[in-house]
Amino acid sequence: RVKEKWAVTRTKHPPTSLALQHFDSTYSVQLCQLWPSVRAALLSEKKYGALLNNFCHDAVVANLEAQGCRDFLSDTDTEAQPSSEQESEVAADEEASGDSTPKKSDIDGQQLPPLHLSPHIKCFVFPRGDITRFKPARPDMCGLLGYYLMDAASLLPCLALDVQEGHNVLDLCAAPGGKTLALLQTQAIGFLCLNDSSVSRTLRLRKVLNSYVPKPLLTDDKLRITSFDGTKWGEIERNTFDRVLVDVPCTTDRHSLMEDDNNIFSKIRTGERRKLPQLQLELLMAGIEAACPSGEILYSTCTLSQTQNQSVVEQAIYLARENHGIQLQVVDLRPLTHMCRKTFHFAPDLHLGEMVIPHLASNFGPIYMCKLRRLT
Numbered sequence: 527r528v529k530e531k532w533a534v535t536r537t538k539h540p541p542t543s544l545a546l547q548h549f550d551s552t553y554s555v556q557l558c559q560l561w562p563s564v565r566a567a568l569l570s571e572k573k574y575g576a577l578l579n580n581f582c583h584d585a586v587v588a589n590l591e592a593q594g595c596r597d598f599l600s601d602t603d604t605e606a607q608p609s610s611e612q613e614s615e616v617a618a619d620e621e622a623s624g625d626s627t628p629k630k631s632d633i634d635g636q637q638l639p640p641l642h643l644s645p646h647i648k649c650f651v652f653p654r655g656d657i658t659r660f661k662p663a664r665p666d667m668c669g670l671l672g673y674y675l676m677d678a679a680s681l682l683p684c685l686a687l688d689v690q691e692g693h694n695v696l697d698l699c700a701a702p703g704g705k706t707l708a709l710l711q712t713q714a715i716g717f718l719c720l721n722d723s724s725v726s727r728t729l730r731l732r733k734v735l736n737s738y739v740p741k742p743l744l745t746d747d748k749l750r751i752t753s754f755d756g757t758k759w760g761e762i763e764r765n766t767f768d769r770v771l772v773d774v775p776c777t778t779d780r781h782s783l784m785e786d787d788n789n790i791f792s793k794i795r796t797g798e799r800r801k802l803p804q805l806q807l808e809l810l811m812a813g814i815e816a817a818c819p820s821g822e823i824l825y826s827t828c829t830l831s832q833t834q835n836q837s838v839v840e841q842a843i844y845l846a847r848e849n850h851g852i853q854l855q856v857v858d859l860r861p862l863t864h865m866c867r868k869t870f871h872f873a874p875d876l877h878l879g880e881m882v883i884p885h886l887a888s889n890f891g892p893i894y895m896c897k898l899r900r901l902t
């Protein structure tokens with residue numbers, strides 16, 4: 527009989543199993559009856575979207591459509607918008623109760639501004655329930671690739687950021703650059719600052735940009751790439767940017783369940799994992815300080831964790847006011863989620879922000895996002 531070898535070569539508790547144990551204990555409480563179906567989706571193959579590269583010269587759209595995909599942004603649900611009672615923004619003024627966190631139920635009676643989506647951002651997906659994989663993108667005659675494969679839900683934070691013509695934009699944790707590419711597709715940005723503390727990931731970001739964006743759009747007068755610790759950004763630049771994307775490191779739930787390599791649930795990374803909410807808070811605070819008054823900040827993660835999502839935003843709203851005298855308003859993203867509800871499943875009744883939850887028929891996410899506007 528051949529003796530089994532795996533016991534000596536495999537660790538007793540692989541990080542993926544530790545992640546599943548952790549998620550089972552926390553998300554079964556947080557998501558209640560939704561957890562079993564979200565869990566099944568998280569453990570299944572994820573779906574991609576193909577972010578169209580407008581800078582590519584090939585007839586990519588016809589090719590993608592011939593394969594049966596559609597641009598989910600031109601197939602949005604514009605009918606039956608939420609009632610004006612629900613469509614509004616929330617002032618983050620301190621309530622008498624001392625609870626400064628705005629609730630969606632507090633937002634009655636105001637009219638939401640219309641939702642502007644850049645007509646240049648296009649992302650193709652296969653229909654619900656169809657798990658066909660995309661072929662790798664091919665370069666055109668200039669060497670630029672036709673599309674970038676990413677979780678289609680990752681596009682929502684970029685759309686929610688609502689970049690306008692000439693805006694000065696900071697992407698604080700930018701590598702490897704999926705969201706940066708989406709922002710560049712708008713062709714509206716005046717100046718773009720890209721930062722990521724990891725030097726190797728910043729190199730990857732540069733490679734991505736070179737594969738998708740023509741060189742004349744990557745010059746120093748249009749774009750700056752740095753590798754600073756984003757938590758220290760306030761020491762460099764304050765009150766500067768019209769838009770700030772704070773796409774923080776997190777437990778990357780899907781990756782943590784599927785890949786033992788580079789897994790934040792490995793025993794040696796326990797300390798790093800426990801410190802994540804503090805790092806996320808510091809990055810969000812730096813993003814808030816970097817934005818100009820009336821500027822907007824988009825916080826996003828790819829975890830379902832309330833501790834890394836809503837709790838971080840709540841603390842940032844409090845600290846911005848108490849320590850920096852900055853008043854923030856939470857921007858209601860329901861017009862966006864309503865428009866995209868045919869493509870994504872959203873968590874119901876989040877009191878702060880919006881979250882795409884994985885579903886077997888539409889296996890995108892998780893993506894959490896919350897948008898803040900500086901009032902002062």
Ligand code: SAM
Pocket residue numbers: 698699700701702703704705706721722723724727754755756757773774775776
């Ligand atoms: N926005 C990227 C995209 O769409 O491709 C993904 C960003 S990823 C979720 C988080 C990034 O934060 C990682 O690339 C990581 O290197 C970076 N990061 C971690 N700590 C940081 C810090 N203190 N300052 C800046 N970036 C940091």
